Amino acid sequence: MTVKFFDTTLRDGEQSPGVNLNIKDKLRIAEQLAALNVDVIEAGFPISSEGDFRAVNKIAEEVSGPIIAGLARTKKEDIDRAWEAIKPASRPRIHTFIATSQIHMEHKLRKSPEEVLEESVRAVERAKSYTDDVEFSAEDAVRSDRDFLCELFEAVIEAGATTVNIPDTVGYSVPHEFGGLVAYIRENVSNISEADMSIHCHDDLGLGVANSLAAVEEGAVQIECAVNGIGERAGNAALEEIALALHTRRDYYDKDHSLNLQEVHRTSRLVSNLTGMEVQPNKAVVGENAFAHEAGIHQDGVLKERTTYEIMDAETIGLEENKIVMGKHSGRSAFRQKLSELGYDLDDEKLNDAFLRFKELTDRKKEITNLDLEAIVEGQLVQREQILELKKLQVTTGMGISTTTVHMEYRGEKVLESACSEGGPIDATYEAINKVSGHDCRLLLFKIDAITGGKDALGHVTVKLTKSGIDEREEDVYLGRGVSTDIVNASAIAYINATNRILTEQEREGSS
Ligand SMILES: CC(=O)SCCNC(=O)CCNC(=O)[C@H](O)C(C)(C)COP(=O)(O)OP(=O)(O)OC[C@H]1O[C@@H](n2cnc3c(N)ncnc32)[C@H](O)[C@@H]1OP(=O)(O)O
Numbered sequence: 001m002t003v004k005f006f007d008t009t010l011r012d013g014e015q016s017p018g019v020n021l022n023i024k025d026k027l028r029i030a031e032q033l034a035a036l037n038v039d040v041i042e043a044g045f046p047i048s049s050e051g052d053f054r055a056v057n058k059i060a061e062e063v064s065g066p067i068i069a070g071l072a073r074t075k076k077e078d079i080d081r082a083w084e085a086i087k088p089a090s091r092p093r094i095h096t097f098i099a100t101s102q103i104h105m106e107h108k109l110r111k112s113p114e115e116v117l118e119e120s121v122r123a124v125e126r127a128k129s130y131t132d133d134v135e136f137s138a139e140d141a142v143r144s145d146r147d148f149l150c151e152l153f154e155a156v157i158e159a160g161a162t163t164v165n166i167p168d169t170v171g172y173s174v175p176h177e178f179g180g181l182v183a184y185i186r187e188n189v190s191n192i193s194e195a196d197m198s199i200h201c202h203d204d205l206g207l208g209v210a211n212s213l214a215a216v217e218e219g220a221v222q223i224e225c226a227v228n229g230i231g232e233r234a235g236n237a238a239l240e241e242i243a244l245a246l247h248t249r250r251d252y253y254d255k256d257h258s259l260n261l262q263e264v265h266r267t268s269r270l271v272s273n274l275t276g277m278e279v280q281p282n283k284a285v286v287g288e289n290a291f292a293h294e295a296g297i298h299q300d301g302v303l304k305e306r307t308t309y310e311i312m313d314a315e316t317i318g319l320e321e322n323k324i325v326m327g328k329h330s331g332r333s334a335f336r337q338k339l340s341e342l343g344y345d346l347d348d349e350k351l352n353d354a355f356l357r358f359k360e361l362t363d364r365k366k367e368i369t370n371l372d373l374e375a376i377v378e379g380q381l382v383q384r385e386q387i388l389e390l391k392k393l394q395v396t397t398g399m400g401i402s403t404t405t406v407h408m409e410y411r412g413e414k415v416l417e418s419a420c421s422e423g424g425p426i427d428a429t430y431e432a433i434n435k436v437s438g439h440d441c442r443l444l445l446f447k448i449d450a451i452t453g454g455k456d457a458l459g460h461v462t463v464k465l466t467k468s469g470i471d472e473r474e475e476d477v478y479l480g481r482g483v484s485t486d487i488v489n490a491s492a493i494a495y496i497n498a499t500n501r502i503l504t505e506q507e508r509e510g511s512s
């Protein structure tokens with residue numbers, strides 16, 4: 001059996017507090033969802049605003065592949081508006097809903113169950129006059145009277161609904177119970193075989209994915225979910241978690257789906273970037289740490305055989321590889337492997353020596369980068385006491401002259417210095433730092449690289465300095481590195497790092 005993925009990132013996902021997508025962003029996400037090959041894109045709630053209407057309409061015009069759905073209350077004007085928005089789609093769906101629990105009918109809708117049933121049937125009939133593809137949702141189904149729910153589903157299927165959706169609107173259910181509800185509906189709605197059974201689970205108790213999977217086991221064929229699990233309150237069941245559970249545990253679920261899993265990671269990143277909702281590092285499947293190993297025993301296992309500690313392959317979701325993070329829990333196996341990737345093949349004695357220095361550094365630094373590892377091997381790691389610290393940097397630059405003012409701390413004291421230079425803003429910055437440190441350092445090397453792509457690329461600056469007035473010998477060269485999205489900042493940090501090494505050494509010499 002095949003399960004269908006109904007993605008509601010652009011509708012319920014956009015209901016996340018603080019999220020507001022413009023038409024361009026919605027279109028980009030819809031195109032990416034099409035690349036992911038979801039079965040249905042719920043593009044929005046067209047009656048809710050002119051902007052949402054236009055976004056749904058644009059998606060219906062431009063995105064091909066998936067069914068394009070628009071949400072509507074059971075009100076006539078909602079259904080008409082939804083149809084206006086989605087009608088350019090090659091496969092348009094109207095998704096109409098009304099609440100069926102006593103608590104919602106009585107307090108929110110102020111309608112009797114009979115009125116709700118009548119209104120549901122009327123809405124489905126109206127939607128059906130526009131399109132063959134009509135979905136009906138019984139909002140708050142989990143807290144609804146089961147027999148009323150069955151009666152209502154039977155009536156809307158009779159009226160032409162092709163999908164009936166069972167939402168856990170408030171994320172109240174637990175897996176065994178929710179699976180039981182799906183089974184109950186399957187067994188007690190006489191015409192259920194004429195419609196797809198769908199589910200829509202919220203994550204208030206962190207059970208959205210578990211409930212969705214329990215429903216699949218009981219015959220739900222459509223899963224409503226959102227990328228990164230975003231949505232109203234605690235969000236919706238996360239698309240990528242359900243997808244990877246079905247893929248990884250195919251032996252258990254035995255279900256097919258049409259998703260292109262290679263697009264999972266890209267889709268997650270895009271949704272996170274455009275909604276501004278960060279993905280927590282330990283989030284299943286798409287979190288930064290989902291394929292990262294820091295513990296030495298795990299790293300050793302993974303390097304010998306990946307499946308010792310990985311149940312999924314990073315490549316499945318479109319990542320290049322898993323990640324070995326060098327930190328205080330790492331062991332020699334991973335250390336050796338990392339150095340070898342960086343081009344260092346050390347004998348056992350040197351490796352042990354470097355490993356000790358690496359462990360020493362991990363007590364001071366959470367994550368050890370490749371640059372740190374290089375510095376360890378090159379024997380250039382010095383105790384990095386921050387004698388000089390940059391607090392603020394202000395640069396004015398124009399044709400022919402640049403001026404820099406640095407606000408720094410020198411041994412805990414606030415210092416402010418300025419310098420001008422005809423050699424550009426970096427030269428002026430270095431002059432100002434020299435004034436603070438009292439060292440007229442000589443710049444032997446200045447190298448700048450972009451270490452990430454795009455507008456927010458990080459500039460990575462490497463400098464080598466020597467104290468003025470001495471010959472340049474290997475042991476008198478001090479390395480400094482700096483990373484920032486601002487290249488003058490990165491240049492200043494690198495220079496200050498190298499200067500700190502000079503000052504630290506000077507102090508050691510003075511005290512010995
Ligand atoms: C569980 C869900 O996620 S459902 C989707 C929730 N999403 C949203 O609400 C986002 C978009 N919503 C909106 O932009 C607005 O709420 C609108 C445009 C839909 C309605 O705005 P307003 O007309 O100002 O109504 P308001 O939001 O204050 O109240 C909702 C009204 O719809 C009624 N209503 C709620 N659900 C339904 C329904 N499914 N069918 C019919 N009527 C409904 C309520 O009873 C209430 O009616 P009342 O004003 O007569 O008391």
Ligand SMILES: CC(C)C(=O)C(=O)O
Nearest residue numbers: 097137139140167169
């Ligand atoms: C409209 C329905 C499906 C919904 O979002 C919910 O009940 O949570």
